[in-house]
Amino acid sequence: MMNKYPDKSGYYGSFGGRFAPETLMAVLAQLEHQYQAIRKDRSFQKEFAFYLKEYAGRPTNLYLAKRLSTHLKTLKVYLKREDLLHTGAHKINNTLGQILVARRMGKTRIIAETGAGQHGVATATAAALFGLKCVVYMGAEDVERQSLNVFRMKLMGAEVVPVHSGSKTLKDAMNEAVRDWVTNVHDTFYIIGSVAGFHPYPAMVRDFQSVIGKEARRQFLAREKKLPDYLLACVGGGSNAMGLFHVFYEDASVKMIGVEAAGHGTDTRQHAATLNKGGVGVLHGSKSKLLQDGDGQVQVAHSIAAGLDYPGVGPEHAYYQASGRAQYVPVTDKEAIEGLKLLSRLEGIIPALETAHAIAYLSKLARRVKKTSTVIVCLSGRGDKDMNQISQFIS
Amino acid sequence: MNRIEKKFKELKEQKRKAFIAFITAGDPDLRTTAELVEAFEHTGVDIIELGVPFSDPLADGPIIQASYHRALNKGATVKKILGLVEGLRRKTLVPIALMSSYNPIFRFGEEEFIKACARAGVDGLIVPDLPPEEAKNLQRLAQEHHIAMVFFVAPTTMDGRIKSNTQAATGFVYYVSLTGTTGTKTAVASSVVKHVKHIQRFTSKPVCVGFGISTPQQVEAIGRAADGVIVGSAIVKTIEAHHGKRDLVPQVTRYVSSLVKALR
Numbered sequence: 262m263m264n265k266y267p268d269k270s271g272y273y274g275s276f277g278g279r280f281a282p283e284t285l286m287a288v289l290a291q292l293e294h295q296y297q298a299i300r301k302d303r304s305f306q307k308e309f310a311f312y313l314k315e316y317a318g319r320p321t322n323l324y325l326a327k328r329l330s331t332h333l334k335t336l337k338v339y340l341k342r343e344d345l346l347h348t349g350a351h352k353i354n355n356t357l358g359q360i361l362v363a364r365r366m367g368k369t370r371i372i373a374e375t376g377a378g379q380h381g382v383a384t385a386t387a388a389a390l391f392g393l394k395c396v397v398y399m400g401a402e403d404v405e406r407q408s409l410n411v412f413r414m415k416l417m418g419a420e421v422v423p424v425h426s427g428s429k430t431l432k433d434a435m436n437e438a439v440r441d442w443v444t445n446v447h448d449t450f451y452i453i454g455s456v457a458g459f460h461p462y463p464a465m466v467r468d469f470q471s472v473i474g475k476e477a478r479r480q481f482l483a484r485e486k487k488l489p490d491y492l493l494a495c496v497g498g499g500s501n502a503m504g505l506f507h508v509f510y511e512d513a514s515v516k517m518i519g520v521e522a523a524g525h526g527t528d529t530r531q532h533a534a535t536l537n538k539g540g541v542g543v544l545h546g547s548k549s550k551l552l553q554d555g556d557g558q559v560q561v562a563h564s565i566a567a568g569l570d571y572p573g574v575g576p577e578h579a580y581y582q583a584s585g586r587a588q589y590v591p592v593t594d595k596e597a598i599e600g601l602k603l604l605s606r607l608e609g610i611i612p613a614l615e616t617a618h619a620i621a622y623l624s625k626l627a628r629r630v631k632k633t634s635t636v637i638v639c640l641s642g643r644g645d646k647d648m649n650q651i652s653q654f655i656s
Numbered sequence: 657m658n659r660i661e662k663k664f665k666e667l668k669e670q671k672r673k674a675f676i677a678f679i680t681a682g683d684p685d686l687r688t689t690a691e692l693v694e695a696f697e698h699t700g701v702d703i704i705e706l707g708v709p710f711s712d713p714l715a716d717g718p719i720i721q722a723s724y725h726r727a728l729n730k731g732a733t734v735k736k737i738l739g740l741v742e743g744l745r746r747k748t749l750v751p752i753a754l755m756s757s758y759n760p761i762f763r764f765g766e767e768e769f770i771k772a773c774a775r776a777g778v779d780g781l782i783v784p785d786l787p788p789e790e791a792k793n794l795q796r797l798a799q800e801h802h803i804a805m806v807f808f809v810a811p812t813t814m815d816g817r818i819k820s821n822t823q824a825a826t827g828f829v830y831y832v833s834l835t836g837t838t839g840t841k842t843a844v845a846s847s848v849v850k851h852v853k854h855i856q857r858f859t860s861k862p863v864c865v866g867f868g869i870s871t872p873q874q875v876e877a878i879g880r881a882a883d884g885v886i887v888g889s890a891i892v893k894t895i896e897a898h899h900g901k902r903d904l905v906p907q908v909t910r911y912v913s914s915l916v917k918a919l920r
Contacts, residue, residue, distance in 0.1 A: 270789065282785055286810075287817070426721060432712065436712050440714065443714070443715060444835055447835070543785070544759065556760060557710075557760035559712050559759070
């Protein structure tokens with residue numbers, strides 16, 4: 262089962278593509294050219310590896326969660342500790358990669374969208390590291406929910422622009438970032454934070470995040486002398502999940518499970534379970550699954566986790582789902598909080614609310630498996646940023 | 657011949673340029689939209705662009721975003737807008753193009769949509785987030801049903817693409833006067849004229865200019881080179897300013913009339 266995607270037009274099966282305003286077509290073609298060049302460029306790969314190791318702190322540990330495994334009985338759980346990276350989440354892998362591309366393209370101004378603020382922080386970090394001007398768009402509601410991350414970005418010299426249009430969350434932040442890009446395309450590089458957007462972004466972000474899967478596969482093989490039975494990761498846009506999954510694509514025995522945010526429940530209208538409840542549509546430059554009404558208007562997503570609060574999803578995930586290579590399951594706000602408490606108490610690791618969705622699903626998976634199985638969970642981020650929100654939710 | 661193509665042929669014979677007015681269908685409501693279209697035709701507007709409201713338009717600035725929001729809140733849908741055009745066709749033959757983001761069209765079903773457009777009397781389609789590369793199927797269907805498919809050229813478009821985009825376009829070519837969203841910056845006539853002349857070296861199709869045009873002076877200056885001038889946000893802003901007032905239609909039409917006259 263070879264994964265040859267994306268094809269030349271940026272499609273993964275029937276998903277993907279480049280649905281862009283004409284003003285952006287030239288820069289997207291340049292970016293694609295650059296992306297193809299750096300894939301084969303040893304000096305780029307060397308430079309990227311240098312920053313991942315020396316600056317971000319790679320490789321991250323693959324940690325056997327013994328007490329959690331004992332608690333779950335039927336699962337032997339390994340945590341891929343992306344939460345230990347500089348800035349506290351996997352997002353830095355991608356922003357370091359893209360900022361190196363931006364430098365090669367001679368761009369001097371960086372823009373980004375952010376939901377939970379993790380991608381915004383990772384972008385502000387990379388921009389500070391290379392002395393580039395940085396503007397981060399963030400939904401006004403998320404600015405409120407994630408004030409600590411707003412402060413971090415500002416401290417590193419980034420300008421944070423609250424977005425008041427639409428649902429005031431990640432989707433609207435991305436709209437505003439695209440509008441900025443259309444306006445300032447001559448000197449500006451747009452660092453997209455997920456495996457979403459116009460081709461070649463989904464492929465480029467996937468490749469930069471694939472360091473997660475490459476390390477995890479090597480580490481797991483060294484420890485267990487075999488491949489894992491399951492991979493588990495939360496999916497908003499889907500970058501940490503794709504970074505883990507993609508590397509195992511051809512390992513047919515490895516089952517992949519992406520966990521979506523079910524908010525108040527998939528039977529309500531307040532959820533972000535795009536792959537489970539959405540229809541095919543086009544948002545932010547690619548064709549994928551989308552939460553929308555009968556008239557093609559994009560619906561407002563809901564999740565307690567700002568980073569999952571997005572009505573779209575990366576096109577490659579839609580392809581994995583349609584082809585049956587991965588399965589996507591919903592986990593509610595409440596279940597996620599339980600997952601967060603569980604990992605905090607049993608392992609002394611407080612995960613991000615986004616990541617807590619994947620943790621929460623472990624209990625369900627433990628009941629589902631017939632014999633004791635091994636699983637790698639992508640521990641995509643740490644929970645420090647969420648403390649205010651969690652204390653409010655619990656009390 | 658499609659009504660848009662016919663219009664440009666007539667204009668060429670009369671050595672005139674097209675004035676194209678954009679309004680959002682359903683802002684403030686569909687009935688007023690219909691009244692505006694009729695009034696615009698009477699005041700000399702050559703082609704009407706009706707905006708199909710979308711929740712997340714990428715190429716639009718705050719003025720048109722807000723009008724889409726108002727129209728959606730008032731219940732405007734693709735079906736109702738097609739109904740509006742069908743109703744208008746009993747009264748007017750002014751060429752009407754729909755400007756829509758791609759998702760409402762995709763969701764409707766490309767074939768169903770084109771057939772419904774043809775039935776209603778829509779003459780052209782402008783889909784800002786659908787470059788020719790992604791438009792092949794829609795283009796084929798549009799052609800079958802004699803609906804013009806307008807494509808864009810931007811200041812960033814290289815010569816190779818100017819050639820292929822103008823080749824793909826039917827009805828007219830839409831030149832985006834500036835890098836930016838609708839209604840946020842002001843087009844500089846001298847540079848626009850230079851670009852338009854450059855594009856005209858690649859095509860004999862009409863080249864119309866939009867984005868950042870709001871004054872009769874700009875319309876006049878750009879109209880010297882372009883085959884048509886498109887004004888959107890400035891008209892939508894005037895509509896917004898007269899919301900809830902009885903004289904909305906005459907007031908907006910008076911402004912549009914000042915723009916139309918600049919081309920005479």
